[in-house]
Amino acid sequence: MTSVLRRRPAQRRSAVRVERMLDECALLLDEVGYEALTTKEVARRAEVPIGTFYQFFRDKQALVRALALRNLDAFLERITQRIAAADLGHWTDLVELAVDEFVHMKRTTPGFGVVDFGEVLIAPGGPALPGTHRALDEARDNNEIVADRLRLLTKELLDAPAGSGLDRALLVAVEATDAVLKLAFRADPAGDPQLIAECKQLVRRYLADHLP
Amino acid sequence: MTSVLRRRPAQRRSAVRVERMLDECALLLDEVGYEALTTKEVARRAEVPIGTFYQFFRDKQALVRALALRNLDAFLERITQRIAAADLGHWTDLVELAVDEFVHMKRTTPGFGVVDFGEVLIAPGGPALPGTHRALDEARDNNEIVADRLRLLTKELLDAPAGSGLDRALLVAVEATDAVLKLAFRADPAGDPQLIAECKQLVRRYLADHLP
DNA sequence: AGTTGATGCGAGTGTGGCTCATGTTAACTC
């Protein structure tokens, strides 16, 4: 994994502490949001001295990024298992399943409503030099990882390898899904069911161009 | 308009100063991003004492929200004019036009790449009380305003008033467009043309369910 | 028991968001 962490926790105790910090970060995000979240409070609640906190996390952003990454891992883990268990007939079932799992995590995983897998919009990375393509290299977008994984899963499902535009299409689909589901949970803390349904429809219609 | 401002600038001089602050805010957003943007620096560049800054803006968020609102006004103004001038034949032309205008503003309007019309993800508004639907009343989402306006424009275009699901569908479409275009500009500062094309396709396919 | 390197720690520093007491101007009265 990309090292979001300054220092990899070597011993058991450290690893537990890092988990605790992430847990408390998630809870606090739900309580007060990103801006009002303070590193001191996270450290205090996790019963970790502030100095130690900064041994592991370069800054506040890194903390939240680490949480987003943990969320991502959990999500991929879960859909992979569910796919293995379900034995889907059609690619639309995969859409259904992925969205449902996302919704499920929104409902049950602390902090997921605020950050899910995503960077909390932050910095444009300095004066935008012309001609500089910034994605795809260093700070690879998490949604891209999701798309990547879904592509593998899809190709596995469909023995016939789909068209070449599929990669881009999946990325677009993931990004759109993310946005519409955020809307659904903004409108209703439990996730507006109609908007969730629309989200699935949106993705199905769009992907129909790229999949059989 | 909702009063984002603490005090409405009464005299000409004040109004100019508010504009200057918004201008500098936009430029700074492009240079350093939201987190690194400081109210002090905005005030300094706009040649406004910090105290005066806070006469007009309740806090840093309010400043950015005001900018987003100005962007929104400009956008609606422009597409309204372009629609009047173009005399479109089909609703797909409207999609085309709206997306193009959005892209145009991303390219030319300072700060638009960072905030466009949107709140910079911030707070969940205190401990999430169960059963509390938070949208649609006080802090109405800006994208919702866009959707609203587009609905009016669409209905004007199509004399036959479309189905009732249209409102929701437009909202979904706007949200998705926003997300995919953000992706397009993350991948390429000038806006990845292929992703922009995909964005239009996504919306066209989806709305085809709701429009003739 | 001694030596060394990793890890733990929290008082302290710099800075940013925001306020508030005081100074300045505008508007209006007699």
Added chain:
DNA sequence: GAGTTAACATGAGCCACACTCGCATCAACT
């Protein structure tokens, strides 16, 4: 034009937060 009052302008200063740094502690090995 002097007097009165209310709106507005100003920036030194306060508080709280992100983050550091140098010393303490511990683990491992000799």
